[in-house]
Amino acid sequence: MxxxxxxxxxxxxxxxxxxxxxxxxxxxxxxxxxxxxxxxxxxxxxxxxxxxxxxxxxxxxxxxxxxxxxxxxxxRGVVFQRYSVFPHLTVLGNMLFGLECAQSPFLSRLLGAHRRTAIAEAEAMLDAVGLGDSRDIYPAQMSGGMQQRLAIAQALIKRPxxxxxxxxxxxxxxxxxxxxxxLITRLWRDYxxxxxxxxxxxxxxxxxxxxxxxxxxxxxxxxxxxxxxxxxxxxxxxxxxxxxxxxxxxxxxxxxxxxx
Ligand SMILES: Nc1ncnc2c1ncn2[C@@H]1O[C@H](COP(=O)(O)OP(=O)(O)OP(=O)(O)O)[C@@H](O)[C@H]1O
Ligand SMILES: [Mg+2]
Structure with missing residues (x-):
């Protein structure tokens, strides 16, 4: 093993x-x-x-x-009981923020082709957790379960x-x-x-x-x-x-x- x-x-x-x-x-x-x-x-x-x-x-x-x-x-990705997502960013913004930090720490914004790729990846991951229709809303507009789905997607987009x-x-x-x-059982297997x-x-x-x-x-x-x-x-x-x-x-x- x-x-x-x-x-x-x-x-x-x-x-x-x-x-x-x-x-x-x-x-x-x-x-x-x-x-x-x-x-x-x-x-x-x-x-x-x-x-x-x-x-x-x-x-x-x-x-x-x-x-x-x-x-x-x-x-290594992490999800806590609460407060894993940023309240001032939309669902998509939350997803991109993690990628921006990981991929361009000096630029801090994803631009051009990188940004388009990142958005496509973020949308695919949101689909995978069942948030495909929620990309432009804010955490305050989401239920606790949806926020945890977002927190999981945010952790997984960095492919830990x-x-x-x-x-x-x-x-x-x-x-x-x-x-x-x-959901978590499926993600565990799929990824x-x-x-x-x-x-x-x-x-x-x-x-x-x-x-x-x-x-x-x-x-x-x-x-x-x-x-x-x-x-x-x-x-x-x-x-x-x-x-x-x-x-x-x-x-x-x-x-x-x-x-x-
Ligand atoms: N920075 C710190 N300084 C001093 N003590 C700390 C610190 N961080 C954690 N502790 C102490 O360490 C112990 C373990 O805390 P921890 O949060 O890991 O427990 P836990 O098993 O996760 O508890 P719970 O089930 O309530 O979440 C606690 O007594 C806590 O007070
Ligand atoms: Mg604890």
């Missing part, structure tokens, strides 16, 4: 507060990893570290066998291989959530993504993920709550829904899924 990401002995400390300790994690190309755990355990912190937004206090992260570059790169999702559907109604589950998703919804974690990881503290000191950090305490590989990968995945998995 090819590992896209490898976290080795990752620690995150703020002063004398230990948030994450000894996190060792190999993430296979094409997997869909759900991360669950109590509030404050350090799930978002772990995503920030993988994104390159925050450096771990100790430990190393490898991406494709090389040290993770110390900044957010186009190979890894998509990080931090409770992306947490603020949505159950019906809309079900639609989004269908051969590796997804790492934090969720508080255990059912969502199991129904979407190929692997469910629980982050929690292994030990607690009642007199010093910050003394110990959280780590991966349960790590379940689910045998169904394995995304076919090019090099023939031969991993051994345990089926813990009773039903669906």
């Amino acid at each position: 090819s590992n896209l990401l490898s976290l080795q002995n990752i620690w995150v400390e703020y002063g004398d507060k230990v948030v994450l300790e000894r996190v060792n994690l190999d993430i296979a190309t094409g997997s869909f990893v759900s991360i669950v755990g109590p509030s404050g355990a350090g799930k978002s912190t772990l995503l920030r570290v993988i994104l390159g937004q925050e450096a771990p206090t100790r430990g190393q992260i490898w991406l494709d066998g090389a040290p993770l570059p110390p900044e957010c790169g186009p190979d 291989r890894i998509l990080l999702l931090d409770e992306p559907f947490g603020a949505l109604d159950p019906g809309i959530r079900a639609d989004m589950h269908g 051969a993504l590796t997804i790492i998703m934090v969720t508080h919804d255990i059912k969502e974690a199991f129904s979407l993920g190929t692997r469910v990881l629980t982050i929690d503290k292994r030990r607690r000191d009642p007199h010093a709550p910050h003394r110990y950090g959280a780590t991966a305490v349960y790590d379940l590989e689910l045998s169904r829904k394995i995304q076919p990968v090019a090099d023939g995945d031969k991993s051994i998995t345990v089926d813990v899924s009773g039903n669906n």
Whole structure:
């Protein structure tokens, strides 16, 4: 099995507060990893570290066998629960903004043929998330579900291989959530993504993920709550829904899924 990401002995400390300790994690190309755990355990912190937004206090992260570059790169996209989109830009403007930053940091505006190509790419991605008819409206005119579709499209237009999702559907109604589950599963397959998703919804974690990881503290000191950090305490590989990968995945998995 090819590992896209490898976290080795990752620690995150703020002063004398230990948030994450000894996190060792190999993430296979094409997997869909759900991360669950109590509030404050350090799930978002772990995503920030993988994104390159925050450096771990100790430990190393490898991406494709090389040290993770110390900044957010186009190979990693992210969607948060809220506020991932820019309210002062239209849907299309939101899509182009990401590309402008990635492709012409000095020009800051896409011009001519580059701009036309970018618009075509943005429109194709908006179609893929079901926002083909919404390119000229503003986020305030959209429902929560539509805003999350836009946030996903915005993350995907840079063609990341890894998509990080931090409770992306947490603020949505159950019906809309079900639609989004269908969407994210389709995008995961169509774009051969590796997804790492934090969720508080255990059912969502199991129904979407190929692997469910629980982050929690292994030990607690009642007199010093910050003394110990959280780590991966349960790590379940689910045998169904394995995304076919090019090099023939031969991993051994345990089926813990009773039903669906
Ligand atoms: N910059 C910081 N300085 C100090 N403490 C921080 C900082 N960022 C995060 N923390 C602390 O790290 C711990 C983990 O926070 P984090 O947001 O990663 O938890 P979480 O598992 O995502 O929680 P939730 O489920 O509520 O989103 C919390 O106790 C938080 O207060
Ligand atoms: Mg969080």
